[in-house]
Amino acid sequence: MSLFFALSMAGQSLLTHKRAMDNVNKNMTNLYSEGYARRVNHLSDMPASSVYLQKIERVFDRALFDRYLNANNQKTGYEGYQDILQQIESLYNDIMGSGLSSQLNDFFNSFNDVAVNPDDLAARYSVISKATALVGRIRNDYNSLQNIKEKTSLSIKDNLQKLNNLTKQLAYVNKNIKFFFNDEVRLNEFLDERDRVLKEISSLIDVKIRINEDKTVDLFTAKGFSLVVYDQVSNATFETDSSGNPVVRVGGNDITDILGNGKIGGYLKGIKKVNEAINQLNDFTATLTLVVNKQHRQGYDLNGNTGIDFFGIDPESSLTNIDASNIVVNITDPKQIAAASDPAYTNSDNTNIKKIIKIKDDITGVLTAAEETDLLADGSITIGGITYNLNNTVNYNLIKEKSFHEFYSSNMVAPVSSELSKIKTLAEDSGFLLESIDQKIKEISSVNIDEELINLTKLQRAYEASAKIINVTDELLQTVLNLVK
Known part of the structure; x- marks a missing residue:
């Protein structure tokens, strides 16, 4: 040599x-x-x-990375949904005595004093006051649910914009991965960036990935709609339908109903729950106003007048039917409360007011058989110029079988609380799973300082040995050159 x-x-x-x-x-x-x-x-x-x-x-462990994306997707989806459920539950604050149930009790109980003394104007004023408080609570709950829906829709819109920014970033990273494929230092930096972007995307929407041989990645929704193919990006767009519900599209395809996970999917589930709560509140309101008005119209006030609706539609409302958004107390004069069934004894007869009190626990018989048939046929009925619509006629039957309080507790409050409890558990479990997977990834891919110090020592010794060979060889060359001289 x-x-x-x-x-x-x-x-x-x-x-x-x-x-x-x-x-x-x-x-x-x-x-x-x-x-x-x-x-x-x-x-x-x-x-x-x-x-x-x-x-x-x-x-890099591909299997663990895929599991991380799926777990992250589920966790953020549950957390987004949980956030909306908590907001809905906070409206039904009956434990603290400030919920709709409390206002409903006060309203029906206020009729008792009128029943005891039908011509007591103070008692009649109290009825109007409690009715106004009930109406205020109903409209406040409706407005609060609408606000939750609007804010959640804006959050979906913002997160879709964030998603579009991330998909553009991923396309940029793909181009650089391909460009620097033979430069391991730069390539690995872009691969780190690729995985970071994919983790962020998985927190927003449920996705599938395809890692190609050149280490670029193609991104698809869970149902196969492409978001990123190399450097080609399909932006997600946001719009609202006629009911104000968000619509998400990718490449012109409506993917709203197939998004189940990620923050966006969780928010979309939440909006469905908000819509369900609004529909139940509207049916609750329509049924309450229908039976109270129907019974009240059959009585006589202190002036001997009959056919008076207790509740009405807000004149500023564009709707022709009464619901939680436009309900108002139609009576402003306490003398208009129709307590009597006999026009000859309007200041002493309390027969009609007792029937209104009975509505609290049982609405059977308030509507005639023909009226109930008409209502249940298409979910709509008009009495005295006011239209009452039901989103689901089953809700009327449930109130009839139970009561307003039981319906409110078992069909409006309890399902939300039960769903929230379940989602909290799922969110916690998915959080633990994600943490476990993340810890496993870190065990495999994170830097171990002790191991690196050992590697560095070994490399330094090899480097020093190579340097020594150069020094010795150099000395030998000098000796040979000197011999030649």
């Missing part, structure tokens, strides 16, 4: 171990960098020659 060949081998070894040490130093520098996957040196012997750095491999 010639001295020059030995010098070449030592030089090659020196450069190889220098690159390997630089990589170890990079690992140690990024010890606390979130999302950094450590790089592993793969050294190989050159046949009958020196050593070279075959590749710098980034530690």
Whole structure:
């Protein structure tokens, strides 16, 4: 072996171990960098020659990464849905005595004093006061539900914009991964960025990924609609339908109903729950006003007048039917309360007011059989110029079988609380699962300072040995040159 060949081998070894040490130093520098996957040196012997750095491999477990995306997707979906459920539940604050149930009790109980003394104006004023409070509570709940819906829709819109920014970023990363495919240092940096972007996207929407041989990634929705194919991006768009419900489209395709997870999917589930709560509140209001008005119209007030509706439609409302958004107390004069059934004894007869009190627990018989048939046929009936619509006629039957209080508790409050309890558990479980997967990924791909120090020591010794070979070879060359002289 010639001295020059030995010098070449030592030089090659020196450069190889220098690159390997630089990589170890990079690992140690990024010890606390979130999302950094450590790089592993793969050294190989050159046949009958020196050593070279075959590749710098980034530690990456595809199976664990896929599990992380799925778990993250589920966790954020449950958390988004849970947030909406908590807002709905806070409206039904009956435990603190400020919910709709309390206002409903006060309303019906206020009729008792009128029943005891039908011509007591103070008692009649109290009825109007309690009715106004009940109407205020109903309209406040309706407006609050609408506000939840609007704010959630805006959140969906904002998150879709964030999603579009991330998909553009992913397309940019794909281009750089392909461009720097042969530059391991830059390539691994972009692969870290690729995984970070995918994690963020998975927190917004349920997706599937396809990692190609060149390490670029194609991104699809869970049902196969493409979001990113190499550097081609399909933006998600936001719009609202005639009912104010959000509509999400990708490439012109409506994907609203197929989004089940991620923050956006969780919010969409929440809006469905809000719509359900609004429909139940509207049916509750329509049924309450229908039976109270029907019974009240059959009585006589202190002036001997009959056919008076207790509740009415807000004149500022554009709707022709009464619901939780436009209900008002139609009576402003306490003398208009129709307590009597006998026009000859309007100041002493309390027969009609007793029938109104009975409505609290039983609405049977208030509507005639023909009226009930008409209502249940298409969910709508008009009496005295006011139209009452039901979103679901089953709700009327439930109130009739139970009572307003039981319907409110068992069909409006309890399902939300039960659903919230279930989602809280699922959110916690998915959080634990995500944390477990993340910990496993970190165990595999994060930097271990002790291991890196050992690697660095080994590489330094090899570097020093290569340097020593160069020094010895140089001395031998000098000796040979001196002999020639």
